Amino acid sequence: xxxxxxxxxxxxxxxxxxxxxxxxxxxxxxxxxxxxxxxxxxxxxxxxxxxxxxxxxxxxxxxxxxxxxxxxxxxxxxxxxxxxxxxxxxxxxxxxxxxxxxxxxxxxxxxxxxxxxxxxxxxxxxxxxxxxxxxxxxxxxxxxxxxxxxxxxxxxxxxxxxxxxxxxxxxxxxxxxxxxxxxxxxxxxxxxxxxxxxxxxxxxxxxxxxxxxxxxxxxxxxxxxxxxxxxxxxxxxxxxxxxxxxxxxxxxxxxxxxxxxxxxxxxxxxxxxxxxxxxxxxxxxxxxxxxxxxxxxxxxxxxxxxxxxxxxxxxxxxxxxxxxxxxxxxxxxxxxxxxxxxxxxxxxxxxxxxxxxxxxxxxx
Numbered sequence: 001x002x003x004x005x006x007x008x009x010x011x012x013x014x015x016x017x018x019x020x021x022x023x024x025x026x027x028x029x030x031x032x033x034x035x036x037x038x039x040x041x042x043x044x045x046x047x048x049x050x051x052x053x054x055x056x057x058x059x060x061x062x063x064x065x066x067x068x069x070x071x072x073x074x075x076x077x078x079x080x081x082x083x084x085x086x087x088x089x090x091x092x093x094x095x096x097x098x099x100x101x102x103x104x105x106x107x108x109x110x111x112x113x114x115x116x117x118x119x120x121x122x123x124x125x126x127x128x129x130x131x132x133x134x135x136x137x138x139x140x141x142x143x144x145x146x147x148x149x150x151x152x153x154x155x156x157x158x159x160x161x162x163x164x165x166x167x168x169x170x171x172x173x174x175x176x177x178x179x180x181x182x183x184x185x186x187x188x189x190x191x192x193x194x195x196x197x198x199x200x201x202x203x204x205x206x207x208x209x210x211x212x213x214x215x216x217x218x219x220x221x222x223x224x225x226x227x228x229x230x231x232x233x234x235x236x237x238x239x240x241x242x243x244x245x246x247x248x249x250x251x252x253x254x255x256x257x258x259x260x261x262x263x264x265x266x267x268x269x270x271x272x273x274x275x276x277x278x279x280x281x282x283x284x285x286x287x288x289x290x291x292x293x294x295x296x297x298x299x300x301x302x303x304x305x306x307x308x309x310x311x312x313x314x315x316x317x318x319x320x321x322x323x324x325x326x327x328x329x330x331x332x333x334x335x336x337x338x339x340x341x342x343x344x345x346x347x348x349x350x351x352x353x354x355x356x357x358x359x360x361x362x363x364x
Contacts, residue, residue: 031293031295031307031316031317031350031351032349032350032351033307033317033319033336033348033349033350033351034348034349035319035346035347035348035349036073036335036347036348036349037072037073037347038073038344038345038346038347039066039068039073039074039075039344039345039347040343040344041058041060041062041064041066041343041344041345042060042061042062042064042343043060043061043062043063043084043343044060044061044084044323044326044340044341044343045058045059045060045061045327045339045340045341045343045344045345046059046061046084046086046326046327046339046341047059047060047085047086047087047088047089047098047327047339048088048128048288048327048328048329048330048339049088049089049329049330049337049338049339049345050088050089050090050091050096050330051070051091051330051332051333051335051337052091052092052096052110053091053094053110053111054069054070054071055067055068055069055070055076055110056068056070056330056332056337056345056347057089057091057096057098057110058089058337058339058345059084059085059086059087059088059089059098059100060084060085060339060343061084061085061086062343063080063081063082063083063084063085063100063102064078064079064080064081064085065078065079065081065085065089065096065098065106065108065113066078066345067096067110067113068345070332070333070335070347073347076113077112077113078113079106079108079113079115081100081101081102081104081106082100082101082102082104083100083101083102083103083124084100084101085098085099085100085101086101086126086327087099087100087125087126087127087128087129088128088168088327089128090128090129090130090131090136091110092131092150094109094110094111095107095108095109095110095116095150096108096110097129097131097136097138097150098128098129099124099125099126099127099128099129099138099140100124100125101124101125101126103120103121103122103123103124103125103140103142104118104119104120104121104125105118105119105121105125105129105136105138105146105148105153106118107136107150107153117152117153118153119146119148119153119154119155121140121142121144121146122140122142122144123140123141123142123143123164124140124141125138125139125140125141126141126166126167127139127140127165127166127167127168127169127178128167128168128208129168130168130169130170130171130176131150132171132176132190133190134149134150134151135147135148135149135150135156135190136148136149136150136153137169137171137176137178137190138168138169139165139166139167139168139169139178139180140164140165141164141165141166142164143160143161143162143163143164143165143180143182144158144159144160144161144165145158145159145161145165145169145176145178145186145188145193146158147190147193156193157192157193158193159186159188159193159195161180161182161184161186162180162182163180163181163182163183163184163204164180164181165178165179165180165181166181166206167179167205167206167207167208167248168208168248169208169209170208170209170210170211170216171190171211172211172216172230174189174190174191175187175188175189175190175196175230176188176189176190177209177211177216177218178208178209179205179206179207179208179209179218179220180204180205181204181205181206183200183201183202183203183204183205183220183222184198184199184200184201184205185198185199185201185205185209185216185218185226185228185233186198187216187230187233196233197232197233198233199226199228199233199235201218201220201222201224201226202220202222202224203220203221203222203223203244204220204221205218205219205220205221206221206246207219207245207246207247207248207249207258207288208248208288209248210248210249210250210251210256211230212251212256212270213230214229214230214231215227215228215229215230215236215270216228216229216230217249217251217256218249219245219246219247219248219249219258219260220244220245221244221245221246222244223240223241223242223243223244223245223260224238224239224240224241224245225238225239225241225245225249225256225258225266225268225273226238227256227270227273237272237273238273239266239268239273239275241260241261241262241264241266242260242262242264243260243261243262244260244261245258245259245260245261246259246260246261246284246286247259247260247285247286247287247288247289247298247328248288248328250288250289250290250291250296251270252291252310254269254270254271254363255267255268255269255270255276255310255363256268256269256270257289257291257296257298257310258289259284259285259286259287259288259289259298259300260285261284261285261286263280263281263282263283263284263285263300263302264278264279264280264281264285265278265279265281265285265289265296265298265306265308265313266278267296267310267313269363270363271363274363276313276363277312277313278313279306279308279313279315281300281302281304281306282300282302282304283300283301283302283324284300284301285298285299285300285301286301286326287299287300287325287326287327287328287329288327288328289328290328290329290330290331290336291310291331292331292336292350294309294310294311295307295308295309295310295316295317295350296308296309296310297329297331297336297338298328298329299325299326299327299328299329299338299340300324300325301324301325301326302324303320303321303322303323303324303325303340303342304318304319304320304321304325305318305319305321305325305329305336305338305346306318319346319348321338321340321342321344321346322340322341322342322344323340323341323342323343324340324341325338325339325340325341326341327339331350334349334350334351335347335348335349335350336348336349336350
């Protein structure tokens with residue numbers, strides 16, 4: 001059994017080329033983060049949690065989706081599928097949607113976990129669904145990207161790629177964007193599924209794209225983060241990390257944050273890809289960052305969840321779980337949630353003296 005680790009620690013890391021000592025790491029942000037509870041599943045937790053209706057929903061390699069009370073950390077219900085659930089659930093109204101390695105997409109009622117419908121694809125579903133205008137969009141390892149009716153799961157259209165679709169899509173207006181392990185980022189008409197454009201990178205795309213304004217950002221195993229024109233797919237700029245990018249980017253104001261397998265969290269200027277700061281962890285950063293106030297949280301394969309100042313990259317807080325953190329953290333209503341290979345969902349109370357809004361500084 002993996003022992004429980006409750007200690008909050010600050011350790012020395014590298015920012016760019018400058019080493020910080022433990023004394024240098026004293027927090028510069030007025031923030032209090034305290035342990036709330038932990039919930040144990042039957043196997044690895046490699047799913048980003050989502051919160052709705054007083055419950056946090058998270059998948060586990062014990063083949064189940066779990067609904068956990070946000071206040072107590074007690075189980076409300078769990079629903080068992082035929083294989084691992086690493087897909088991050090999507091809650092909308094009184095329904096929660098997710099995929100399973102058994103090849104199916106599920107829709108459950110949120111209060112009791114009752115099955116509403118199930119749609120079978122031809123491969124693992126590790127991607128998280130996205131929802132727009134009554135249509136659920138999700139990719140599969142069978143190479144198809146599906147548009148399903150939310151009320152009954154009936155397929156409206158599907159689009160075939162030449163690789164696996166492992167990560168979620170992103171929406172912008174009438175366009176849905178997603179990547180495939182055939183190296184392409186695709187832009188499809190959300191209603192018809194017709195191809196608008198595609199852009200070829202130099203490696204597998206296993207992370208979700210993100211749209212901000214007129215630009216779509218996506219990372220690739222070729223080590224590059226690409227910034228592309230939303231309408232045409234034209235390259236605006238790219239930034240090259242030291243190793244593969246499996247982390248999905250997040251955007252706040254004029255900054256884009258993402259991790260890489262070189263163990264760094266990068267903060268770039270949206271406009272031109274200029275590096276603003278880098279934070280060095282001790283292992284791979286494949287989890288998707290999450291922002292709250294002036295903090296950016298990210299998990300690492302070294303088992304730590306890090307809280308960094310989003311303006312400077314300075315380490316403000318860290319907590320070590322009992323295993324690698326593969327999926328990203330989630331923050332809702334002043335509470336931080338993160339799953340770990342230690343089989344647990346960890347919850348923390350976050351008080352920054354703010355309302356969660358992002359500050360107004362720009363990258364200049």
